[in-house]
Amino acid sequence: xxxxxxxPSWVICKSGTSVKIECRSLxxxxxxxxxxxxxxxxxxxxxxxxxxxxxxxYEQGVEKDKFLINHASLTLSTLTVTSAHPEDSxxxxxxxxxxxxxxxxxxxGTRLTVT
Amino acid sequence: xxxxTQPPSMDCAEGRAANLxxxxxxxxxxxxxxxxxxxxxxxxxxxxxxxxxxxxNEMASLIITEDRKSSTLILPHATLRDTTVYYCxxxxxxxxxxxxxxxxxxxxVRP
Numbered sequence: 001x002x003x004x005x006x007x008p009s010w011v012i013c014k015s016g017t018s019v020k021i022e023c024r025s026l027x028x029x030x031x032x033x034x035x036x037x038x039x040x041x042x043x044x045x046x047x048x049x050x051x052x053x054x055x056x057x058y059e060q061g062v063e064k065d066k067f068l069i070n071h072a073s074l075t076l077s078t079l080t081v082t083s084a085h086p087e088d089s090x091x092x093x094x095x096x097x098x099x100x101x102x103x104x105x106x107x108x109g110t111r112l113t114v115t
Numbered sequence: 116x117x118x119x120t121q122p123p124s125m126d127c128a129e130g131r132a133a134n135l136x137x138x139x140x141x142x143x144x145x146x147x148x149x150x151x152x153x154x155x156x157x158x159x160x161x162x163x164x165x166x167x168x169x170x171x172n173e174m175a176s177l178i179i180t181e182d183r184k185s186s187t188l189i190l191p192h193a194t195l196r197d198t199t200v201y202y203c204x205x206x207x208x209x210x211x212x213x214x215x216x217x218x219x220x221x222x223x224v225r226p
Contacts, residue, residue: 006158034213043202044159044216093158101208103149106158 006107021079023094029074030096038091050077084114126223133190137203140184146205193224
């Protein structure tokens with residue numbers, strides 16, 4: 001149980017275009033999902049907390065207009081990287097949990113390369 | 116959330132127990148200790164968590180000291196596939212409670 005699926009697993013896009021990443025909880029409902037970013041040889045950094053039916057909460061230094069988060073249902077959150085630039089190239093990972101006291105489970109990540 | 120301190124790396128022999136230490140001297144009474152690991156190019160994998168009592172599951176055991184200021188993750192029979200980065204994190208459970216990752220400890224299992 002507690003499977004989190006991310007799609008796509010990798011994407012290459014041109015500078016200036018937008019990319020959407022999907023995060024789904026397959027066998028449970030998640031009122032809260034979290035989005036992380038990881039640069040090479042670094043640890044995961046939390047970008048934002050996504051709450052179903054309300055606005056996401058962004059961590060300090062993360063531009064909300066650049067990283068659009070939509071949590072439209074209890075099983076789906078999306079992260080859209082708008083007007084992507086090469087410095088946005090990174091490994092994006094989502095996570096979710098079934099209850100407030102359950103462990104967070106992570107998707108397998110999306111490798112974004114902006115050329 | 117309280118901060119954790121882990122040595123940057125350690126190694127152990129294949130088939131032996133791997134004991135991964137973690138210090139969390141400022142942990143508060145309602146903070147849980149969580150362990151995750153991240154295999155290269157994948158999302159972190161949940162291993163185990165606990166509050167006060169020692170815990171065991173099919174993957175590992177978690178030993179928490181009585182004062183809760185440190186803990187040890189035990190992989191009872193390490194395999195080569197256990198070579199990766201392990202993260203010890205303390206967190207209060209709650210609706211928007213976050214997991215903040217440090218640098219973790221790199222475990223190398225030698226043949």
